[in-house]
Amino acid sequence: MQNLVQDELTVVLVQPDIKWQSPAQNCEMYVRMLDEHSAKADVIVLPEMFATGFSMDSRKAAQNMDGESIVWMKQQAAQRNAAVCGSLAIIEDGEYYNRMLWVEPDGSVQFYDKRHLFRMAGEHERYQSGEGRVVVNFRGWDILLQVCYDLRFPVYSRNRNDYDLALYVANWPAVRRYPWRTLLAARAIENLCYVVGVNRVGVDANQLEYSGDSMLLDFKGEIMCDEVQGKSFCASKTLLKTDLLAFREQFPAYQDADDFTLTL
Template sequence: MKLNISCLQMDITFGDPQANFETANRMIMDACLSGSDIIVLPELWTTGYDLQNLPQLANIQEAISFLQDSAVKNDIHIIGGSVANQNGQDIYNSMPILAKDGQLIHTYSKLHLFKLMDEHLYLKDGHDTGLFSLEDRTFAGVICYDIRFPEWIRRHVLEGAEVLFVSAEWPLKRLDHWRALLIARAIENQCYIVACNRSGSDPNNQFAGHSMIIDPWGQVIAEAGLGEQILQAEIDLDQVQQVRKTIPIFLDRKPDFY
């Protein structure tokens, strides 16, 4: 099964949801002209890391409505990056997953909060996995800092995930870590990695861009640069099982020892 994937490497406008909806709409329309099956957005794409103002800016329903309309209008599945999701007094960093018929099929809230960017001061951690199904295949979504926890990624793969979608706002000063971690996660889990980072900067950070699509051998199929762009590539899900049969690491695991 082949899928055409587009990562929308947005330059997010800090604290301005309306500007970011306009950017996302433009990039979605451009990606759809190239026949995308799945579109992936970056982390906190409606607000950026304007954490102090999230109580006023958080509106996941507005984002979901926008993504539902985009999915139906363009006949595409959407991995909705992440948006601020307020539930009572708590705010989560949540990834909505939309099928092409507009159905909200899953929402994953970031498990690992990144203290170096003060997430723990403003956000609550989630308590659910990122597993979901599209086209009768199993996928998973995680958010940024999650990729530093291989045991969390492995859990999703053991439960059937063939593609791991990553949405991020990863800083430029740790670009080498971004590339190395994503390639390692692909190799050790024998799955596709589709990672959508943001470009540009906010008052505190310069971001790395370099969205990546990596195959189950760890080969980089496509990689963006620093600036705003749409990264596109075709993936073949049948390759996942081919790689897993060639080097059967899941059969050779010794879970009694770890």
Template sequence: MLKIATVSLNPKWQDKKANQKVCEAYISYASMQKLELIIFPEMTLTGFSMDFKEIGEDENDSITLTFFSHLAQKYHIAIIFGMVFFDGDFGKNSAIFIDECGKIKANYIKIHPFSLADEDLYYSKGSHIEVVDFKNYNIALSICYDLRFAPLYSILANQSDIIINIASWPKKRLVHWETLLKARAIENQLYMIGVNRTGMDGNGFEYDESSHVFDANGEEVEILESFKLLKIYEISKDKTEKFKLRFDTTKDKRGELYKKL
């Protein structure tokens, strides 16, 4: 059993110091509840911004990495969050996994920048997946617009028990967000966790509380407890395995054939 928290953060626009204080309060609470993993949305400390020159950081001298690494050690809890690194003339939209000892276990770069909002003009495209072995669970990372591309999730599913998507998904397209999260869980028969932000960003886009956890049957996992914008869940690999003993569709996938079609 894995005890986790999602935080539907409403970040103050491009204000890292203010958002650090809010994040630490949630991390402290999660630690007191003896949770093992806490997950924040895309570009956690800044909001989803194209101004990578303002919000980006050097990977070798990152105040955000240092901040979350320190909190992971202080509160003995693993943390997933989003941030931006410099990449030459572009930024890199990243999802970071830091374990409870403060060690960086994964730095996933968004494979599909959102071209409809010109994200691809400011952020480079990732080319690698990231799957973390954490407390006997294989956890894969993805970011926002990635969710629309089923082939990526099929590949991730071959290596993972849980797929996480951290997002800044606007309120006006929430039907897509919730439908796709559920679909990815059903088609891959695993836990699908989507962590979305709330509030309004500096560009006037509105976001609604819409973080979800779906199990291998596409059913919403019960919220055990909530605190402000934080929700607590339990994830069970045994539950997935028992479900697939009764109804396993993944065994009928024909991956090699699909490549030839």
């Protein structure tokens, strides 16, 4: 774990056209994209199931926690001195998970298992649901990890004044791009936090089209970065914690939030 506290946090959004069930080919593509972008990064965000696409063939898609894609994430994190995150299909103790991995430059790994499984695709029949939300601390920033369909459930992501930035990694089809964009803004506004949403483009093996619409929004819901629709792209933006804290002090709506206990 890296405990260096810094005001600035540079986030790189990676919006790819994922090759179906092709982890090695996809990782090679990400290296090319990141090398071409070449900007300094603190956090590199890849989409949901970045190695395979949103596959419900869990047995074919899943890797273990020592699998090739996690090894690759560790290599990239160390080489680029940045945290690398994104979700993979993972098998552990005989169960399958849509697991968001958070890999730091020192090789440490934290993870969050997707809580809300997308039943309209049968995901709840192929993967196990996660049991709790996860907030990681990196370079003085508290960061909430979330996956795709989690975006639709605001109680689960409610900021208890315990995070500064929420990351949503997704394979969110183009037919629902308006809810994607609207809900990302809503999560930023209601939680007084920065929000990053990273999605893919292209057409997958199920003939679902993806428009991308990867975005970064500030604590007022204003767009800081809005990726080119329908195209593969890398983009980076630097966040300032002093701006976030100043706004929270000026507009402390969180102090009037309803108290509740989330039962999972």
